[in-house]
Amino acid sequence: MRRAIHISRGWRLAGWLGWAFAWAALAALGWLWHLDRTRVWQTPGLGAPLVLVRTATADSSAGTWLVAVNPDCANCLRALARLAARPPRGLRVGALIVDTPRRPGAAALAALRAAPLWWDARGDWRRRWGHRVYGEVLCFDPRGRYVSTRFAD
């Protein structure tokens, strides 16, 4: 049994406008996605413009892993602590402080029990490298060249 109802022209128009808005939002999302995916991002690298705020005591022959941390993010601090407590053989595990425009204070640095400690003062991690997830691990070879990005666990 077909239950047809009478709807006014205004409501019909409003309905079509609503669906047109939904499709336009999807198209806009797709356009943003296309721009983001086709943008050429810089390859991460150790050294300037990153600021070294704590040096590693021991040198490493196998390379350096840096956990991207924000001092206000409890989860990524825990991820760093777990990885620093059991570093993979021959690797040194440090941290890259991201999304922190002002130089981290002594209390924030004390909470980061790892070395080396780099501070991304210019926000390159997000703006030029295109990375966005805290707690990821940036892997560098012994010469400081970027190898890959992975998860802490």
Added chain:
Amino acid sequence: MDSSAVTLAAHAAPDHHRLHRMNVFLFLIALASWWELGLRQGGELGAGQQLNLAVAATIMVLARLSASAVEALAYTLWWRTRGARLPYARFFVALVALSLVDRFAQSLVALAGRAPALAPWLAPVAGLQLLKDRLPAVEPDLWVVFGSLGLLTLARIAITAWLQSAGTGRGLRGPLLVTTLAWLATRVALWWAMDLFRGMSPLR
């Protein structure tokens, strides 16, 4: 309306009531099921240390109810613009009841996690995500977005379409097309949103 149509309508009404009563029953089971899953997952994530487990489970149930409420509203509005009335409350109850299909799929995925040898056999039913380890070249976000595609997902789409067809009194073809397109559109939107969220960072 001729006499045969009146007879059909008289038969159809009790059927609709019976279907609704069954959906209310399944609705309650679905709530209990999602609550139980919330308690279990909250416990596994250590929520008890910082967040009351009951609160975590309630949040999960409310999230499911909200998702079904929005889905029901979208279809109801769609059919309203097409000149057909889809009873919102009944359709919402039916969608929550139908979420038991998702819950069953999740149980099968968990079963495959405990017994990996079963994964290839369960994948066509529970979703392609069970083949993830065998196809490492596929992008991780595609697994997240389309990993649930399997016979249970297809059944969910078909039943959602049938509920609209029964609710509006229209044929099955239109509702099936609308539901499939809506599923595809939300999956693609999720894919793009996840990519924008992570940027060049990897997905787990």
